[in-house]
Amino acid sequence: MNKVLTISVFDELRDLxxxxxxxxxxxxxxxxxxxxxxxxxxxDLVVYPSCTEEVAAVVxxxxxxxxxVIPFGAGTSVEGHVAALExxxxxxxxxxxxxxxxxxxxxxxxxxxxxxxxxLDKLLERGGFFFPIGPGVNATLGxxxxxxASGTNAVRYGTMKDNxxxxxxxxxxxxIIQTGSKARKSxxxxxxxxLFVGSEGTLGVITELTLRLHPCPETIRAAVCMxxxxxxAVKTAIxxxxxxIPIARVELLDTVMMRAVNQYSYLDYDEKxxxxxxxxxxAGEVDEQVRKVxxxxxxxxxxxxxxxxxxxxxTRLWRARTDAAPAAMALIPGSQLMxxxxxxxxxxxxxCIVDTQADAEATGxxxxxxxxxxxxxxxxxxxxxxxxxxxxxxxKDLNERLVLRALAMEGTCSGEHGIGMGKLxxxxxxxxxxxxxxxxxxxxxxxxxxxxxxxxxxxx
Numbered sequence: 001m002n003k004v005l006t007i008s009v010f011d012e013l014r015d016l017x018x019x020x021x022x023x024x025x026x027x028x029x030x031x032x033x034x035x036x037x038x039x040x041x042x043x044d045l046v047v048y049p050s051c052t053e054e055v056a057a058v059v060x061x062x063x064x065x066x067x068x069v070i071p072f073g074a075g076t077s078v079e080g081h082v083a084a085l086e087x088x089x090x091x092x093x094x095x096x097x098x099x100x101x102x103x104x105x106x107x108x109x110x111x112x113x114x115x116x117x118x119x120l121d122k123l124l125e126r127g128g129f130f131f132p133i134g135p136g137v138n139a140t141l142g143x144x145x146x147x148x149a150s151g152t153n154a155v156r157y158g159t160m161k162d163n164x165x166x167x168x169x170x171x172x173x174x175x176i177i178q179t180g181s182k183a184r185k186s187x188x189x190x191x192x193x194x195l196f197v198g199s200e201g202t203l204g205v206i207t208e209l210t211l212r213l214h215p216c217p218e219t220i221r222a223a224v225c226m227x228x229x230x231x232x233a234v235k236t237a238i239x240x241x242x243x244x245i246p247i248a249r250v251e252l253l254d255t256v257m258m259r260a261v262n263q264y265s266y267l268d269y270d271e272k273x274x275x276x277x278x279x280x281x282x283a284g285e286v287d288e289q290v291r292k293v294x295x296x297x298x299x300x301x302x303x304x305x306x307x308x309x310x311x312x313x314x315t316r317l318w319r320a321r322t323d324a325a326p327a328a329m330a331l332i333p334g335s336q337l338m339x340x341x342x343x344x345x346x347x348x349x350x351x352c353i354v355d356t357q358a359d360a361e362a363t364g365x366x367x368x369x370x371x372x373x374x375x376x377x378x379x380x381x382x383x384x385x386x387x388x389x390x391x392x393x394x395x396k397d398l399n400e401r402l403v404l405r406a407l408a409m410e411g412t413c414s415g416e417h418g419i420g421m422g423k424l425x426x427x428x429x430x431x432x433x434x435x436x437x438x439x440x441x442x443x444x445x446x447x448x449x450x451x452x453x454x455x456x457x458x459x460x
Contacts, residue, residue, distance in 0.1 A: 031046050032084055036078050051207075081147065129213040223278075260331050276321050332383045
């Protein structure tokens with residue numbers, strides 16, 4: 001950014017927000033990378049608004065000076081979403097952490113965008129309801145909406161797009177709009193709520209969200225079961241879905257990942273392809289779900305089930321899954337993680353995983369697998385040591401082959417992590433003519449291309 005312009009913008013923002021504006025080099029660097037393996041690209045300024053009106057004022061100042069704006073939640077994105085490719089002002093929303101309204105009668109909650117999922121979970125504990133979207137990190141709900149986040153419950157409860165009823169959004173010119181309503185359905189006009197969910201800050205800044213709540217189940221049972229092959233485990237999951245069993249979670253960990261979690265969490269599970277499953281419903285419903293899934297698993301030579309019925313036991317069981325990323329990194333001390341994220345039709349999932357495992361082994365990259373196999377989504381956790389640039393290049397090539405494999409199977413380059421700048425090359429392959437419609441929407445809402453420029457849509 002031009003130095004004179006920087007001083008002018010800084011002065012206006014300082015008049016607005018006081019010491020909630022900073023040019024500190026370390027703070028700016030902290031806002032330029034997130035959890036991404038991509039190169040850190042810090043903003044020129046970071047601001048900390050506390051309400052929608054302050055966000056609108058910040059965006060209006062940036063609009064007058066044609067300065068880029070980069071929304072920032074918890075910085076947990078992995079595809080370079082928060083990198084300031086053209087400098088500009090980073091709007092850190094973490095001081096917007098107020099719960100505005102909870103209605104258990106109508107089963108919704110309205111929050112500011114900086115509320116984290118852990119904060120919301122703690123609030124809802126005493127109300128008998130829960131919010132089902134849970135990525136593996138303590139992300140902000142605004143960030144989760146921006147990337148259309150998912151998680152382990154998506155197979156039954158859907159993703160963010162299915163659980164956001166309404167939004168408050170600041171547009172690129174500083175205008176504040178509300179999308180959606182607190183009604184559970186509507187056919188009134190374009191579905192702007194779902195337009196902004198998944199837009200990655202390229203169309204506006206999400207400042208408030210109204211979220212759908214779900215009643216806590218009467219009965220919850222969880223299980224771990226081991227299989228002789230990945231194909232057998234995936235076939236069990238696919239059959240469960242195709243037979244209409246409303247399973248709440250079904251997660252795959254391959255043999256290498258099971259070895260990692262055993263070592264990291266001091267567990268003693270068999271180191272085989274493993275499904276982690278959870279069942280929700282009344283006692284009778286859960287018993288029937290369990291009976292049928294056991295039949296499907298036995299047909300695939302399952303070696304046994306480890307059950308967890310009470311909450312402490314379920315927490316210990318699921319810790320192996322939630323600890324997967326740090327457990328994988330512990331296999332190569334000092335390593336960094338490059339995560340992948342593809343999703344394919346469930347009938348293609350087993351072949352996609354097996355072919356990818358063979359590719360990783362031939363490439364020589366250690367890449368344990370975890371997968372939300374109920375909806376066809378899985379991740380390689382590729383381990384790269386900072387002193388091994390050749391390994392980093394191999395991992396990038398492996399990731400590209402995986403994406404191309406998924407697209408050839410009529411899948412997607414991203415099931416839940418989003419595009420950011422990391423997946424830009426694959427957008428024309430996946431969307432072809434529809435990409436022009438996306439560009440037309442971007443041009444109509446953000447004609448100066450100031451909102452998180454360089455993300456989501458590749459340049460023409």
